[in-house]
Amino acid sequence: MLSDIILGFERAVSLDALLFCFIGVTIGTFVGVLPGVGALAAVSLCLPLTYYLDPTVALIMLAGIFYGAQYGSSTASILLNVPGTVTAAVTCLDGYPMTKQGRAGLALFVTTICSFVGGSIAIVLMMGFTPLIARAALSFSSAEYFMIMALGLVVASTISSGSQLKSLAMVGFGLALGLVGTDLNSGVSRFTFGQIELYDGISLVPIAMGLFGVAEILNSIQASGTRTLNATGISFRSMLPTRAEWKSIVGPTLRGTAIGAGIGALPGSGATVATFMAYAAEKRRSKTPERFGKGAIEGIAAPEAANNSAVQAAFVPTLSLGIPGDALMAFLLGAMLIHGIVPGPRFLTDQPEMFWGLVASFWIGNVLLLVLNIPLIGLWVRMLSIPYNILFPAMLFFICVGVYSIEYQVFDIGLVILFGLLGFLMNRLGYPPAPLLLGFILGPMMEEHFKRSLLMSRGSFSIFWERPISAVLLVVILLLLALSVRTILKDRRKPADDTA
Amino acid sequence: MTPIRTGIMAVAMSVAATAGLAQDYPSQPITIVNPYSAGGPADLISRTIAEGMAERLGQPVVVENRPGAGTAIAATYVAQADPDGYTLLIAGSPTHVITPALQEVEYDGVESFTPVSMVANVPNVLVVASSTGITTIEQLIERAGEAPDTLSFASVGNGSLPHLSSVLFMQETETQMVHIPYGGAAPAVVDLLAGNVDMGFLNAPPLIPHVESGDLVALGVAASDRSDQLPDVPTMQELGLGEFQMSTWYGISAPAGTPDDVVAALDEAISATLEDEAIRSSLSERGVMIFYKTSQDFADFLAGDSGRMLDLLDAAGVSGDQ
Numbered sequence: 057m058l059s060d061i062i063l064g065f066e067r068a069v070s071l072d073a074l075l076f077c078f079i080g081v082t083i084g085t086f087v088g089v090l091p092g093v094g095a096l097a098a099v100s101l102c103l104p105l106t107y108y109l110d111p112t113v114a115l116i117m118l119a120g121i122f123y124g125a126q127y128g129s130s131t132a133s134i135l136l137n138v139p140g141t142v143t144a145a146v147t148c149l150d151g152y153p154m155t156k157q158g159r160a161g162l163a164l165f166v167t168t169i170c171s172f173v174g175g176s177i178a179i180v181l182m183m184g185f186t187p188l189i190a191r192a193a194l195s196f197s198s199a200e201y202f203m204i205m206a207l208g209l210v211v212a213s214t215i216s217s218g219s220q221l222k223s224l225a226m227v228g229f230g231l232a233l234g235l236v237g238t239d240l241n242s243g244v245s246r247f248t249f250g251q252i253e254l255y256d257g258i259s260l261v262p263i264a265m266g267l268f269g270v271a272e273i274l275n276s277i278q279a280s281g282t283r284t285l286n287a288t289g290i291s292f293r294s295m296l297p298t299r300a301e302w303k304s305i306v307g308p309t310l311r312g313t314a315i316g317a318g319i320g321a322l323p324g325s326g327a328t329v330a331t332f333m334a335y336a337a338e339k340r341r342s343k344t345p346e347r348f349g350k351g352a353i354e355g356i357a358a359p360e361a362a363n364n365s366a367v368q369a370a371f372v373p374t375l376s377l378g379i380p381g382d383a384l385m386a387f388l389l390g391a392m393l394i395h396g397i398v399p400g401p402r403f404l405t406d407q408p409e410m411f412w413g414l415v416a417s418f419w420i421g422n423v424l425l426l427v428l429n430i431p432l433i434g435l436w437v438r439m440l441s442i443p444y445n446i447l448f449p450a451m452l453f454f455i456c457v458g459v460y461s462i463e464y465q466v467f468d469i470g471l472v473i474l475f476g477l478l479g480f481l482m483n484r485l486g487y488p489p490a491p492l493l494l495g496f497i498l499g500p501m502m503e504e505h506f507k508r509s510l511l512m513s514r515g516s517f518s519i520f521w522e523r524p525i526s527a528v529l530l531v532v533i534l535l536l537l538a539l540s541v542r543t544i545l546k547d548r549r550k551p552a553d554d555t556a
Numbered sequence: 557m558t559p560i561r562t563g564i565m566a567v568a569m570s571v572a573a574t575a576g577l578a579q580d581y582p583s584q585p586i587t588i589v590n591p592y593s594a595g596g597p598a599d600l601i602s603r604t605i606a607e608g609m610a611e612r613l614g615q616p617v618v619v620e621n622r623p624g625a626g627t628a629i630a631a632t633y634v635a636q637a638d639p640d641g642y643t644l645l646i647a648g649s650p651t652h653v654i655t656p657a658l659q660e661v662e663y664d665g666v667e668s669f670t671p672v673s674m675v676a677n678v679p680n681v682l683v684v685a686s687s688t689g690i691t692t693i694e695q696l697i698e699r700a701g702e703a704p705d706t707l708s709f710a711s712v713g714n715g716s717l718p719h720l721s722s723v724l725f726m727q728e729t730e731t732q733m734v735h736i737p738y739g740g741a742a743p744a745v746v747d748l749l750a751g752n753v754d755m756g757f758l759n760a761p762p763l764i765p766h767v768e769s770g771d772l773v774a775l776g777v778a779a780s781d782r783s784d785q786l787p788d789v790p791t792m793q794e795l796g797l798g799e800f801q802m803s804t805w806y807g808i809s810a811p812a813g814t815p816d817d818v819v820a821a822l823d824e825a826i827s828a829t830l831e832d833e834a835i836r837s838s839l840s841e842r843g844v845m846i847f848y849k850t851s852q853d854f855a856d857f858l859a860g861d862s863g864r865m866l867d868l869l870d871a872a873g874v875s876g877d878q
Contacts, residue, residue: 400765
């Protein structure tokens with residue numbers, strides 16, 4: 057195997073591979089920074105260009121766009137509270153408060169480092185255990201997926217600071233929005249009102265961009281004049297974490313990486329779920345959960361590490377089983393098929409040069425991203441000094457173009473504006489957007505897996521506790537629920553001496 | 557208006573006028589609208605033939621992906637486009653028959669289109685999970701016949717070709733199995749590999765590595781001919797299961813009312829493209845079989861296919877919103 061790895065690195069450091077890896081991650085960084093313009097749109101645009109390239113080089117470039125976008129996606133989250141991609145929505149929660157405190161440079165530095173660590177560890181895991189992970193992923197079926205999603209929902213009910221009740225209401229609202237669209241099992245369309253754009257459900261990107269991006273722009277317009285963002289102090293020194301800060305991000309980064317790698321390797325859950333779970337887990341573990349949502353450095357370290365490690369781990373089922381976990385992986389798989397490569401159980405042994413070349417390029421790409429992104433931090437922070445009357449229309453423009461670029465539907469632009477207004481109202485009334493997004497993402501998946509589990513068991517609920525992994529997850533969920541109930545009861549008994 | 561402007565206007569107007577005249581066809585780029593995401597078989601087929609068509613027609617042919625609503629978004633877009641031969645659809649059973657039968661759409665699957673040429677098909681293969689221990693079609697029929705709902709079959713959605721193929725299989729063998737729909741082929745394959753679902757008729761290309769590794773057992777090909785990729789697997793007809801023409805076919809359709817000579821020019825370019833050895837082999841290497849039919853034959857095929865699919869939808873009890 058060592059010789060295969062060396063072979064892979066030899067391929068990855070050849071001049072053409074290096075050049076296209078660099079082009080890929082650079083395009084990725086920029087589409088990541090631009091809100092709404094996601095990796096999928098960029099990869100689809102670049103696919104036809106790759107027809108004329110060597111297949112390995114083509115894939116190195118396309119994959120580079122994909123993971124490169126994850127580096128850039130947190131930039132706008134932190135600086136403007138506008139997530140570059142859906143996976144960076146969680147980074148808004150603590151990243152933007154850090155910017156308000158004048159610590160934008162530090163936040164960007166930390167996310168870059170955490171992205172690098174998360175991505176790199178996941179690549180090492182991939183190198184060592186791809187066949188093993190792929191086999192393990194097969195023991196996850198609908199019952200297990202349902203339990204993981206349920207666990208995600210329970211853990212993440214604590215995701216926002218502020219009223220528990222409001223945040224639960226938003227989870228419920230998100231679940232309800234997730235009902236829109238054609239039901240997989242019966243083929244009946246629910247709440248589509250005859251709009252064919254709604255047959256596949258409301259698209260995720262307009263919701264995320266509306267609730268976070270457009271809503272924030274509206275907020276800022278309303279609050280203009282009271283601008284507190286601090287664009288000064290972007291010396292390299294000010295970006296560096298202090299010794300205490302270094303210490304406090306080690307744990308979250310490693311735990312985030314582990315959660316990301318675990319969730320990412322399962323085809324069918326995705327990086328967004330991983331970021332939410334990593335954030336919620338850190339908040340739950342923390343002795344001072346009240347700092348979260350107010351600029352806690354752990355709150356950006358964990359989800360960023362999880363995001364990048366999930367994205368790298370997602371290549372495992374795609375390459376070794378030929379099974380893509382999400383739309384983007386399906387696209388990369390399609391690109392491989394077009395180049396005449398069929399990923400699957402024998403891909404590793406049949407085409408070691410391509411497999412290891414690709415994996416080695418991931419690592420080189422991550423190093424390139426690190427080198428590319430640190431000097432860019434100063435430039436991004438300076439973006440804050442652009443006057444609002446120029447910055448906001450530009451952001452709004454990019455959001456609309458980005459949302460339109462996904463499926464070329466004007467309808468989606470309408471949606472993003474609608475959800476922007478909704479997000480603005482929610483913000484005024486103190487309803488948090490993150491739980492809504494989570495409910496919206498998890499709801500349809502949970503429904504699908506729940507129904508499918510019952511079809512497999514011919515209607516018997518015992519499938520949820522007869523399968524060992526599902527049973528363990530069920531016990532964890534019950535324990536967490538019991539703990540929450542105890543906390544609530546304890547708080548009740550305590551005299552109401554404070555309003556928290 | 558300045559003379560220069562008038563000149564520009566005149567040129568622009570004459571260009572616009574000639575664009576409608578068929579004898580100059582094509583005088584501008586042609587778009588093939590793909591109702592699926594990039595990277596799938598429809599994308600591969602349309603991009604491959606687009607290159608050959610462009611060469612023969614002397615105008616660029618571009619592929620535009622407009623996925624969504626079970627192909628209805630792309631089909632509606634093309635049905636409502638000008639019938640001038642510049643907006644085409646890469647069509648199939650879903651666009652012409654299944655989606656209009658199940659959903660409320662603003663076009664008629666047959667009346668709103670002019671068939672141009674049938675292009676290719678991708679065979680569906682009956683596979684069983686190796687964990688079932690089943691290795692022959694007789695064993696499968698026997699197990700399925702033991703009791704209703706003993707076995708389950710995977711599909712890629714209600715009314716999808718994999719669903720209807722299994723419905724046909726149950727009709728032919730007088731058996732009853734549980735239908736487990738998936739959002740796409742990928743998650744269905746995962747559950748087949750893990751043995752959580754027992755069998756399924758699915759598009760051949762992504763299954764090949766799993767059949768080769770022995771994790772899935774291919775029992776029969778649901779097409780009139782054997783698949784190039786699985787030459788040892790008999791067709792369903794060879795296995796004695798009647799005519800089992802359930803390939804996923806792809807053709808090129810234009811909006812209804814497209815002038816005959818434009819259709820003829822397109823058909824000629826497509827048929828010539830499909831004669832090209834390089835294009836044939838590049839498609840067949842990826843599991844796509846050439847299945848050319850002229851406009852008229854395509855129209856006849858569509859009429860027959862539409863009747864069969866509607867009967868199967870009825871038998872499946874899928875009604876969707878209708």
